[in-house]
Amino acid sequence: MSLPQIKTILYTTSLGEHTRPVFRQAVNLANQFQAHLLMLHVVEPVGEMGRALIHTYLPEDVITKMHDEGIDRVLGQMKERLEKYRDEELKELDHDIAFDVEPVIAEGQHADTILSQAAKLNADIIVMGQENTFGHHSATTHQVVRRAKIPVFVVPTGKEYL
Numbered sequence: 791m792s793l794p795q796i797k798t799i800l801y802t803t804s805l806g807e808h809t810r811p812v813f814r815q816a817v818n819l820a821n822q823f824q825a826h827l828l829m830l831h832v833v834e835p836v837g838e839m840g841r842a843l844i845h846t847y848l849p850e851d852v853i854t855k856m857h858d859e860g861i862d863r864v865l866g867q868m869k870e871r872l873e874k875y876r877d878e879e880l881k882e883l884d885h886d887i888a889f890d891v892e893p894v895i896a897e898g899q900h901a902d903t904i905l906s907q908a909a910k911l912n913a914d915i916i917v918m919g920q921e922n923t924f925g926h927h928s929a930t931t932h933q934v935v936r937r938a939k940i941p942v943f944v945v946p947t948g949k950e951y952l
Contacts (some may be wrong), residue, residue, distance in 0.1 A: 800913035817829040868893040901933035919947035
């Protein structure tokens with residue numbers, strides 16, 4: 791029996807304040823395994839009440855335009871974070887590393903979407919943070935770990951973890 795190969799890593803991010811330690815681990819793993827790194831941000835859909843209000847006051851073409859502009863804005867933010875990380879941290883290393891990161895945005899409930907994207911993108915491992923935006927243990931991480939069919943690498947994200 792051979793050891794499992796890691797060719798594709800799915801890194802999930804909330805784009806929150808304390809996510810860089812998780813990203814560092816994902817980049818490190820991708821470099822060690824010479825794997826392709828996918829940076830996934832999940833956008834939750836608007837709830838039923840919000841959807842009803844939006845459709846009451848705005849025409850469909852305006853809703854579609856706002857949605858698309860919002861997704862483009864998030865994608866731009868992801869690309870800016872990648873450039874900032876490359877400029878701030880990778881230039882300080884005494885050796886070059888491959889920095890092959892592809893931003894991905896998906897819509898849906900967090901845990902379900904992470905798992906479906908992992909399957910769709912043929913990820914071999916998922917890398918994600920331990921805590922949510924409020925500093926509590928993440929229910930999303932718990933659900934992904936419990937239901938995943940591939941390994942999940944969980945990184946502490948508290949303020950004390952560097």
